[in-house]
Amino acid sequence: MPLPPGSAVSAASAMGTAMDDREAGTLMATLGMQIVMLGAQRTVMRMPVEGARQVSGVLHGGASASLIETAASFAARRAAPEGMLPMGAELQVSHLRPVRQGWVTAVAQPIHVGRKTCVHEVVLSDDEGRTTARGTLRSMFV
DSSP states (O other): OOOOTTSSBOHHHHHOTHHHHHHTTSHHHHTTOEEEEOOSSOEEEEEESTTOBOTTSSBOHHHHHHHHHHHHHHHHHHHSOTTOOEEEEEEEEEEOSOOOSSEEEEEEEEEEEOSSEEEEEEEEEOTTOOEEEEEEEEEEEO
16 A cells, blocks of 8 residues: 655655755666665665566566665665765575565665674565565675
């Protein structure tokens, strides 16, 4: 079930006007990803299935993986030590259930946050709350 208008925000409005120009032309913008909540302990993002399907009519696994990596990356940025940025080093994704319509929501939470690396787990679910994919992203702080 989509959120009411105004419930979710684009990356540009969530991160301030400095993000506006950087978001244009990104995969995040192309796939229509939206930030619902940003935090070091929990980041929530969503993406429409429309425009991200395989020829068979289900959500493309690459689109799911992109949402998982993006949600984990935003969470890692919030958890990064002062003056450091996370850079993705390893992405693992398991696709569990096909999605044909609506939206998918990603919830990213930390498994480990250290001085040099972090690992975030992301659970993707459909509009009915069923888990459709799970993934982890290991990031290095640089």
